[in-house]
Amino acid sequence: MTRNDFQTVVVGGGCTGSATAYWLAVRDQRDVLLLEQRPMGHALGSSGDHSRIIRHSYHDNIYGRLTRRMYDMRARLDRESGQRVFVRTGGLDIAVEGSSGTDSVETYRQVMETNGIPFEKLDKRRLQERFPQWDITEDDVRATYQPDTGLIDIRRTTVTHLTLAESLGVTVRDTITVRALEPFDGGLRIVTDGGTHTADKVVVAVGSWADQLLKPLGQTWDTTITEEQVVYVRTPRLKDFSVGAFPIWAWHGDDIFYGFPTTARSR
Ligand SMILES: Cc1cc2nc3c(=O)[nH]c(=O)nc-3n(C[C@H](O)[C@H](O)[C@H](O)COP(=O)(O)OP(=O)(O)OC[C@H]3O[C@@H](n4cnc5c(N)ncnc54)[C@H](O)[C@@H]3O)c2cc1C
Secondary structure, eight states, rough: SSSSSSEEEEEOOOOHHHHHHHHHHTOOOOOOOOESSSSOOOSSSSSSSEEEEEESOOOSSSHHHHHHHHHHHHHHHHHHOOOEEEOOOOOEEHHHEEEETEEEHHHHHHHHHHHOOEEEOOOOHHHHHHTTTTTOOSOEEEEEETTTTTEEEHHHHHHHHHHHHHHTTTEEEEEEOOEEEEETTEEEEETTTEEEEOOOOOOEGGGGGGGHHHHGOOOOOOOOOOOOOOOOOOSOOOOGTTTTTTTTEEEESSEEEEEEOOGGGGG
């Protein structure tokens, strides 16, 4: 029996914190409190919009060996909730032959081969036969197609995790900011602007706000926050660029660009 108010306090109600709370509860740890500083579902963190890619194709096996499990967990979430948070689109990784991007495409292939993930290799002719939307001027390309790549509706995923976690007994509180985490012998004090709690363990899932809570606990680095530029392109050929006809793609070169099929919400 815990001597503290909670076994675990999760700080942050984005996709990481909400998934943590849900999976703790699934593993029979229901004595959990999740605290979020803003109204749940706000758009100022990283989990507040509609589309995020999930995929097996990664540049490093640290990620590659996790992806099968990640897909299984996602499927379980759909089953348990009755929600559909995933759209399968297929995914392309493309590089011009001879450019720096071909190394990336090769690495992605190796990571998938290591983990027994099926994929197809396409040259320029086969790529354009399959996806004639690609009008490529260079002589040849090296491309990989992986059919399981898709989109997660991240906002809905977060809400779904939170709702299921609550139904399993997790306590969820928003508009409460955690101001400090104070370790003591036997747990941590969680100091908030709505009072102080104690817990055996704390999971800090505060994304880009990490420095404020973790520096006083010994974090030695400064987090660099970057603004990512998202561009929406309207097409008169809607059907050609919709899910089913046009996959998620990543163009590898000195820089990497990536894009999505058009969905109704991205107009
Ligand atoms: C434009 C963009 C595109 C992306 N594309 C992809 C993609 O295609 N595929 C992919 O896998 N990933 C993608 N990512 C990354 C992914 O979205 C993030 O890794 C993920 O959303 C991080 O979630 P999080 O819960 O860790 O952080 P956040 O969603 O930022 O949540 C942190 C939460 O903590 C709360 N908080 C902070 N401090 C406190 C405090 N002191 N007390 C209480 N609450 C606090 C915040 O209010 C916030 O709600 C993308 C990110 C962006 C921005």
